[in-house]
Each structure stands twice: as C-alpha cells, then as structure tokens.
Amino acid sequence: MTARVQSVLNEVEYIVGYKTYIELIRPFLTHQEVVATGMRQEIDRCREAIRLAGEGHRVAVVSSGDAGVYGMAGIIIECMEQAGLLDLPLEIIPGVTAASAAASMLGAPLMHDFAVISLSDLLTPWEVIEKRVRLAAEADFIFAIYNPKSQGRTQHIETVREILLQYRRPDTPVGLVREALRGDESSVLITNLNEFTNYPIDMLTTVIVGNSQTRIVGPYMVTPRGYKL
Amino acid sequence: MTARVQSVLNEVEYIVGYKTYIELIRPFLTHQEVVATGMRQEIDRCREAIRLAGEGHRVAVVSSGDAGVYGMAGIIIECMEQAGLLDLPLEIIPGVTAASAAASMLGAPLMHDFAVISLSDLLTPWEVIEKRVRLAAEADFIFAIYNPKSQGRTQHIETVREILLQYRRPDTPVGLVREALRGDESSVLITNLNEFTNYPIDMLTTVIVGNSQTRIVGPYMVTPRGYKL
Numbered sequence: 001m002t003a004r005v006q007s008v009l010n011e012v013e014y015i016v017g018y019k020t021y022i023e024l025i026r027p028f029l030t031h032q033e034v035v036a037t038g039m040r041q042e043i044d045r046c047r048e049a050i051r052l053a054g055e056g057h058r059v060a061v062v063s064s065g066d067a068g069v070y071g072m073a074g075i076i077i078e079c080m081e082q083a084g085l086l087d088l089p090l091e092i093i094p095g096v097t098a099a100s101a102a103a104s105m106l107g108a109p110l111m112h113d114f115a116v117i118s119l120s121d122l123l124t125p126w127e128v129i130e131k132r133v134r135l136a137a138e139a140d141f142i143f144a145i146y147n148p149k150s151q152g153r154t155q156h157i158e159t160v161r162e163i164l165l166q167y168r169r170p171d172t173p174v175g176l177v178r179e180a181l182r183g184d185e186s187s188v189l190i191t192n193l194n195e196f197t198n199y200p201i202d203m204l205t206t207v208i209v210g211n212s213q214t215r216i217v218g219p220y221m222v223t224p225r226g227y228k229l
Numbered sequence: 230m231t232a233r234v235q236s237v238l239n240e241v242e243y244i245v246g247y248k249t250y251i252e253l254i255r256p257f258l259t260h261q262e263v264v265a266t267g268m269r270q271e272i273d274r275c276r277e278a279i280r281l282a283g284e285g286h287r288v289a290v291v292s293s294g295d296a297g298v299y300g301m302a303g304i305i306i307e308c309m310e311q312a313g314l315l316d317l318p319l320e321i322i323p324g325v326t327a328a329s330a331a332a333s334m335l336g337a338p339l340m341h342d343f344a345v346i347s348l349s350d351l352l353t354p355w356e357v358i359e360k361r362v363r364l365a366a367e368a369d370f371i372f373a374i375y376n377p378k379s380q381g382r383t384q385h386i387e388t389v390r391e392i393l394l395q396y397r398r399p400d401t402p403v404g405l406v407r408e409a410l411r412g413d414e415s416s417v418l419i420t421n422l423n424e425f426t427n428y429p430i431d432m433l434t435t436v437i438v439g440n441s442q443t444r445i446v447g448p449y450m451v452t453p454r455g456y457k458l
Contacts, residue, residue: 002230002325092337123454229272
C-alpha cells in the first residue's frame, strides 16, 4: 500500500469495493462508511460510487494490486461516461501490480521485456488470448500470467505450457506465487516449464515464466539485464 | 512510495543509490549514511552495498519505480553470486513501476494484456528489440515503452511507430508521460500513433500505445476490459 493510498483512505467518507478486498484494508479504516458487494458486481459498485460522488461525497473505490491493471480504473471511467458525469473529479492511484509483487518474492525475473497476460476468457475470446501467448512466446518475452486457472477453466494453463515448450527449454525457470505479499497467506515456488502445471495453481496465483536467459541463482529466479560482471 | 519502503528506510544504516534517485528521497532521510554514485555505475553500487552488508550493516539500495522491473534487483543478486555471498539476507521491496504510474495519469490504458518493452540497446541487441516490437504489435498487446529515446538513439522510436502502423490505425491513442507522479515535474499528453513522435520524448518519458480497442473518453485514455454496460 502506498503512502498516497493511506492518506486518501483517511480523507474519504465512503469506501466501495469487493468484500474480500474491503477485509484486507479493514485495519486501516476508522470513520468511513463501507459499501461492500460480491464478486462480479463491478458495474454495480461503480454506479454506486458515482452516485455518491455525484451527491458531493468523497468516495474511494478499492481494487487489489494496481487498479490500473485489469482493475477498476477502466470501468469507473466507462460508467462515468455512461452517466454523463465525466467531469466528476477523479484520481487514479497506482499500486503494486501482481507481476511486481510476485517478482519481488521470486528474486528478479522481470529485469527484461515482459508480457502481462490474463487467461480469463470471461471477457476475452480464448482465440485472442492464445494468439497473444504464441506471439509473446516467439518474441522471448518473460510472461506474467494473471488469472491462470479457475474451477471452470483448468485446461488453458496446460495449453500455454504446450505453446511455450515449442519455443523454450523444458528447464526454463517458472515461478508460482500465491497471494503475493499478503503476509502469512503468501506462498512461493520456483519450478520449471516442463513441470509447473503439476503444482497447485488457482485464480490467486501469479505465474512468472522466464525467457531464454532466465536462470536459477541460489534461492532466486533471475533474468540477467546483460551487465558484464 | 509504499509503507514498507518508508519503514525500511528508517531502519537501515546505509543508503546506496544513483545520486538523482537519492535526491528524490532526501526529504525522508534522517540518520542514514548516503553512498551516492553516478550514472552507469550500477555494478559499483552493488559491490559497495554487498561489502557493507557483508560487514553486518543494514543497507538499502534505491532504484526508481519498481526495483524489480529493469531495476537494481537483478544485478544485486548477480553480484551477491559473484562474491559468494548468496546467503546474505535480502529483501526485494516492489514498487510502482513506470507503466503503472504513467497509466494512472492517462486514465486506464492497461485494462488488458500489455507488453513492457525497453528501447535501450545498451545491453540488448536492437534486432531482439525490433522483433519483440513486431510480434507484440501483431498480437495486439498494449505497449508500455521504457527508455524510448536518448541523445544517442533517436531513430528507434520512429521505427517502432512505423512497425505499429502496419498493424494499428493511425488514430490509435498514445499517451506520453514524463516523470510520472514526480509532482510538479510530471507532464502528460494524449495523442495518437500517427503523430506521437512529433512531441518531446526523452529517457524520462514512458510511452503507452493503445491496442485496437483503446479509445479516448473525455480527458482519459481507456482500454475497455469488455464489460457490457
């Protein structure tokens, strides 16, 4: 959490968010009125926040990681547009996205060019995602994979593995980080491209796949930037 | 700056870093001894930090944005390996990388899959970079471009524009953010793929190029996540 988020949380009257994320910031709340809603109610949350802001209240909408990466920032602006309220004052406060949080627990896997890809096909056709995976694999991007697996989608990550194996060695390092930086809830594992899908992966896992240069250095996964030591 | 960085800065005895970044955190320093070095002295900084840590001191190495994205995290680990000191305790604290900071000032351009690419060819052959640009353009990734231009490299960003124009409309939104979130130093401009290289771009600029779905919404640049409003 950034210093800016802490000060804004103190200034607002209302906090709107998915109930799981509200619980994460509960220790920081004092006077604020909380509007917590369930999963997949993103549009409802935005409309309620905009209604309150339209009445002149100061409102914070919370999002996990960085609100600007697959987060609430976009849908808020789209709902403001639909409501004809694009002139409402809006501050988007960036955060530490899951790729950065997971990388910090693995060592330094993101020292070179990387692609951030979500495997969720709720809002994106799988063909689009698969094409991106194939081209990014060919381009030797490091991968930061969000939403790698859910109960309804268990095969996508296997397909990603098969595509990557066409371009990268089976022993390419892969890091699995679950609930990155959420204290005791966090778990970290470094494995490789051939084996990583044998380990538990769910929607709270971030998968980092190394590029052709990534290597294991002691307990760390490191992609060299290219310095001559 | 995250709360974790603030508390670690308070706990350490030494702070090692590039002098420009040391100046940015100067207001937060009290008792710490500062070791500031010049540009391109990354390896010297790491060796000095490791020497001090090896003597039992608590040392913070500062990096701008996120130390884990083209930052100091990797070279620190590589220098620890070279010194045979991989067992030194190391905490990598993630931060807000330039892609996130720039996106927050533009609206919500990173709501979908994106590629982070540095155009600096100091440590990477230009052919590798150009291939990545071409494949990421074909894959319809949003682009977050770091180090887009320096005094010695003014043509790379023009080449990137030409490649992207083979895959995307000339009116694709492009955001230019200089010194993102550095207070009065920051500047923001939203333009398009055809015209963006007519504006000032330097090493402190982050360039965000939209994908085929990105649009201008009032004063914002937004890539829709795909919600039906």
